[in-house]
Amino acid sequence: MKQIIRNTKAYYCVECGKCTGSCPVARGNEFFSPRLIVERALSGMKQDIEGDRELWACLTCEACSKKCPSTVKYSEFIRGMRKMAFDSGFTSRCSQGGLLHSIQRIHSIKDLVQDRLDWAKDLKTSKKGEVLYFTGCLPYFENLFSAFVSPIEIAKSTVKILNFAGIVPAILQNERCCGHDLLWTGDSETFQKLARLNTEMIKESGASRVVTSCPECLRTLKLDYADLLESTGIEIMHISELISSLMKNNGIKFNRSGIMTYHDPCRLGRHLGIYDAPRDVIKSMGELVEMGNHMAESSCCGVSAWATCESMSKQMQVNRLIEAKSTGSDTLITSCPKCLIHLKCAVHNQIPVEKEKVDIRIEDLAVAAGKALAGD
Amino acid sequence: MTEFDPRIIAFCCNWCSYVGADLAGTSRLQYPHNVRIIRTMCSGQVFPSYILKALELGADGVMIAGCHIGDCHYVSGNKKAEERFRMLLGIMKTLGLDARRIRLEWISASEGVKFANTIKEFAREIKELGPRNGGKE
Ligand code: SF4
Ligand code: SF4
Ligand code: FES
Numbered sequence: 001m002k003q004i005i006r007n008t009k010a011y012y013c014v015e016c017g018k019c020t021g022s023c024p025v026a027r028g029n030e031f032f033s034p035r036l037i038v039e040r041a042l043s044g045m046k047q048d049i050e051g052d053r054e055l056w057a058c059l060t061c062e063a064c065s066k067k068c069p070s071t072v073k074y075s076e077f078i079r080g081m082r083k084m085a086f087d088s089g090f091t092s093r094c095s096q097g098g099l100l101h102s103i104q105r106i107h108s109i110k111d112l113v114q115d116r117l118d119w120a121k122d123l124k125t126s127k128k129g130e131v132l133y134f135t136g137c138l139p140y141f142e143n144l145f146s147a148f149v150s151p152i153e154i155a156k157s158t159v160k161i162l163n164f165a166g167i168v169p170a171i172l173q174n175e176r177c178c179g180h181d182l183l184w185t186g187d188s189e190t191f192q193k194l195a196r197l198n199t200e201m202i203k204e205s206g207a208s209r210v211v212t213s214c215p216e217c218l219r220t221l222k223l224d225y226a227d228l229l230e231s232t233g234i235e236i237m238h239i240s241e242l243i244s245s246l247m248k249n250n251g252i253k254f255n256r257s258g259i260m261t262y263h264d265p266c267r268l269g270r271h272l273g274i275y276d277a278p279r280d281v282i283k284s285m286g287e288l289v290e291m292g293n294h295m296a297e298s299s300c301c302g303v304s305a306w307a308t309c310e311s312m313s314k315q316m317q318v319n320r321l322i323e324a325k326s327t328g329s330d331t332l333i334t335s336c337p338k339c340l341i342h343l344k345c346a347v348h349n350q351i352p353v354e355k356e357k358v359d360i361r362i363e364d365l366a367v368a369a370g371k372a373l374a375g376d
Numbered sequence: 377m378t379e380f381d382p383r384i385i386a387f388c389c390n391w392c393s394y395v396g397a398d399l400a401g402t403s404r405l406q407y408p409h410n411v412r413i414i415r416t417m418c419s420g421q422v423f424p425s426y427i428l429k430a431l432e433l434g435a436d437g438v439m440i441a442g443c444h445i446g447d448c449h450y451v452s453g454n455k456k457a458e459e460r461f462r463m464l465l466g467i468m469k470t471l472g473l474d475a476r477r478i479r480l481e482w483i484s485a486s487e488g489v490k491f492a493n494t495i496k497e498f499a500r501e502i503k504e505l506g507p508r509n510g511g512k513e
Pocket of ligand 2: 012013014015016017018019020034035038064067068069070071072
């Protein structure tokens with residue numbers, strides 16, 4: 001525990017409580033206090049933290065890190081505490097009953113042979129190539145959530161755009177979950193296995209550039225695989241960055257229509273600082289109207305790593321949708337498959353709010369861009 | 377090499393299938409020892425995550441058994457189970473795991489024979505398929 005405290009600078013905490021004040025979870029959940037978790041760690045209350053169910057309530061959204069005067073790396077601190085708790089046998093109260101985490105653990109079986117590429121049938125893809133498209137868990141999300149959203153459209157649109165630009169991306173038949181969710185819920189051992197399997201396949205593909213749809217994959221590959229991929233010089237980028245560069249360098253254009261607002265995913269925004277690329281793309285497709293909470297101040301979609309989904313999560317989603325709707329936009333664009341699922345889930349489930357307040361179209365950036373391709 | 381001895385988990389609903397399993401026992405019907413029964417109140421209570429968890433932990437086959445459609449003691453729990461089972465089949469396909477590893481069966485309290493036969497058949501099939509993480513499927 002001391003190590004985690006040292007690495008995340010929790011030693012410097014001055015008990016100001018700004019984290020609790022800025023935390024979207026603490027706003028509605030009186031049992032969750034980010035400040036107190038740090039204090040308890042500093043007083044060595046290991047067991048107390050491990051057994052605390054609120055340890056899993058943090059969204060690791062980093063809203064607090066931006067406010068902390070002592071620059072405590074809060075989400076990493078929580079990640080460390082969770083690993084410690086996990087190693088002592090505690091787990092999160094996973095949403096979906098841990099279904100996704102089970103799928104991810106099954107992915108760590110070495111000789112698993114998946115059947116996950118159905119969606120790519122009518123598109124140009126290959127086994128090896130310069131550019132690798134890392135699809136993430138989209139095929140599984142499609143299995144699970146097709147009642148109210150079609151996540152696989154994100155993969156189709158992404159490859160469609162790449163094909164349009166003359167790129168035939170490599171896709172991996174046996175790509176594994178990047179391990180993000182397990183890493184953030186304390187299971188770093190399985191994460192390591194997934195990371196090793198994926199890096200091996202990425203290296204074999206001969207790619208010099210890996211593109212992801214999911215900001216969580218992006219963060220994981222970029223930061224958490226760093227020691228595995230470092231020496232290879234492989235560039236990891238988000239699809240919004242690639243589209244934005246295709247617009248500049250390859251003259252890709254979009255048909256303009258409508259007013260859009262944009263929800264910054266926490267991994268893409270606060271974790272990685274990518275704010276402009278998705279906005280460039282949106283501005284070329286139509287008018288962009290910002291919500292009050294945007295960029296580093298963006299609110300969260302309410303769930304992270306499938307660790308918890310509670311009434312607080314639903315409340316955050318509803319608030320976000322109301323905010324989006326009040327901009328007068330006709331579409332809320334996001335660039336994270338999970339944000340898309342969580343926000344759509346709020347509408348799909350019977351939430352205690354009048355439908356008119358939240359009935360705004362929610363669409364993924366790549367899907368919107370795929371539809372708007374000029375000259376397609 | 378020793379013969380493959382599959383591990384099968386069967387979730388049986390309290391009101392029909394579990395009683396069916398009981399009847400198979402009290403009638404002294406023989407069926408393979410490979411099955412571990414977990415009693416649930418209703419097949420509609422068996423979340424898809426339970427099945428995936430069983431597979432994750434090394435089960436070679438998983439069965440959900442409930443009352444016949446129309447007979448569920450909570451009216452429509454088994455309909456829910458049916459719907460979820462369809463989703464599970466999708467996940468199994470994507471994972472590249474053989475769909476025959478999971479089963480949904482309706483077994484009533486009076487169908488001890490059906491219970492025993494279903495388990496026999498299931499165990500035979502799983503033996504043919506081999507262990508869950510034995511590689512290529
Ligand atoms: S990371 Fe986000 S959810 Fe976690 S304590 Fe900070 S503000 Fe709250
Ligand atoms: S904002 Fe930083 S210094 Fe203030 S209580 Fe939270 S962790 Fe401590
Ligand atoms: S009680 Fe038997 S299936 Fe519902």
